[in-house]
Amino acid sequence: MIDVVIIGAGMAGLTAAIYAGRAGKKVVVLESNVKGGEIVESTIVSNYPGVPDISGADLMETVAKQAEGFGTQIKYEEVLGIEDHGEYKKVKTDEGEYEAKAVILAMGTEPRRLSEKQAADAGKRPVSYCAVCDGALYEGKPVVVVGSGNTAKYVMKYLEGIASKVYHIHHDDPIPEDAEAVFVAIGRVPNTGFLKGLVELDSNGYVVAGEDCKTSCPGIFVAGDCRTKTTRQLVTAAGDGAVAAGQL
Numbered sequence: 001m002i003d004v005v006i007i008g009a010g011m012a013g014l015t016a017a018i019y020a021g022r023a024g025k026k027v028v029v030l031e032s033n034v035k036g037g038e039i040v041e042s043t044i045v046s047n048y049p050g051v052p053d054i055s056g057a058d059l060m061e062t063v064a065k066q067a068e069g070f071g072t073q074i075k076y077e078e079v080l081g082i083e084d085h086g087e088y089k090k091v092k093t094d095e096g097e098y099e100a101k102a103v104i105l106a107m108g109t110e111p112r113r114l115s116e117k118q119a120a121d122a123g124k125r126p127v128s129y130c131a132v133c134d135g136a137l138y139e140g141k142p143v144v145v146v147g148s149g150n151t152a153k154y155v156m157k158y159l160e161g162i163a164s165k166v167y168h169i170h171h172d173d174p175i176p177e178d179a180e181a182v183f184v185a186i187g188r189v190p191n192t193g194f195l196k197g198l199v200e201l202d203s204n205g206y207v208v209a210g211e212d213c214k215t216s217c218p219g220i221f222v223a224g225d226c227r228t229k230t231t232r233q234l235v236t237a238a239g240d241g242a243v244a245a246g247q248l
């Protein structure tokens with residue numbers, strides 16, 4: 001039987017894998033997208049201690065290699081559900097199932113999507129959740145940014161250097177007709193939909209756990225951005241990964 005299945009190959013999951021693998025545990029990491037998590041889309045990370053300036057992709061490539069060096073297997077499968085059988089957990093994916101003595105939840109968050117009304121308004125126009133990834137495609141063209149928080153302000157500033165005009169609207173405002181692309185920055189939601197009824201979630205869907213990373217279900221731990229916490233950054237995700245693995 002596998003000692004621990006870790007769900008998500010972002011900073012939290014891969015750090016947990018480094019610690020668990022180094023402690024001699026049999027570790028499988030399940031990842032539904034690309035390894036490295038959401039930070040791989042960032043061109044520059046300047047606040048990770050010990051690594052002054054590095055792209056998110058390069059940073060996470062190193063972390064993934066470190067985890068694999070301690071025997072971690074990374075498999076590209078989406079987790080659809082978990083069954084609690086007390087002494088062991090059954091993790092069900094789009095490709096099969098795994099039995100493990102423990103599970104670490106490290107699924108992070110994803111951008112909140114446009115409302116149905118705004119999505120209909122956008123019609124066939126491209127909708128992007130990553131200005132750094134897609135902004136360059138709209139050089140000299142009018143675009144619109146949806147959102148009212150700090151991220152929306154950052155996205156607007158970034159696009160002002162590229163687009164001919166940057167409209168700014170709030171959630172549910174009509175989308176200007178001449179905008180050629182819609183950039184969305186209306187917050188994030190945790191990837192925890194498949195956990196309902198298994199572990200305690202807060203009203204926003206985050207997995208309830210304190211600094212010990214223990215969920216309401218014995219044998220299931222949580223690390224990183226999908227946990228209830230005040231600061232969601234790489235360094236806190238890494239810290240959670242170490243703590244969660246230390247509980248095994």
Ligand SMILES: Cc1cc2nc3c(=O)[nH]c(=O)nc-3n(C[C@H](O)[C@H](O)[C@H](O)COP(=O)(O)OP(=O)(O)OC[C@H]3O[C@@H](n4cnc5c(N)ncnc54)[C@H](O)[C@@H]3O)c2cc1C
Binds near residue numbers: 038044223234
């Ligand atoms: C634009 C942007 C810039 C940022 N810049 C910085 C920065 O400069 N410095 C900093 O410290 N932090 C930064 N952050 C925050 C940082 O990216 C996060 O705090 C960190 O990535 C969280 O790591 P994580 O492992 O918890 O989650 P994630 O990185 O989100 O990783 C979760 C992984 O789980 C996978 N997953 C989700 N659901 C499933 C499932 N059902 N089955 C299998 N796999 C699943 C996802 O595909 C993903 O790969 C930034 C965030 C954004 C959005």
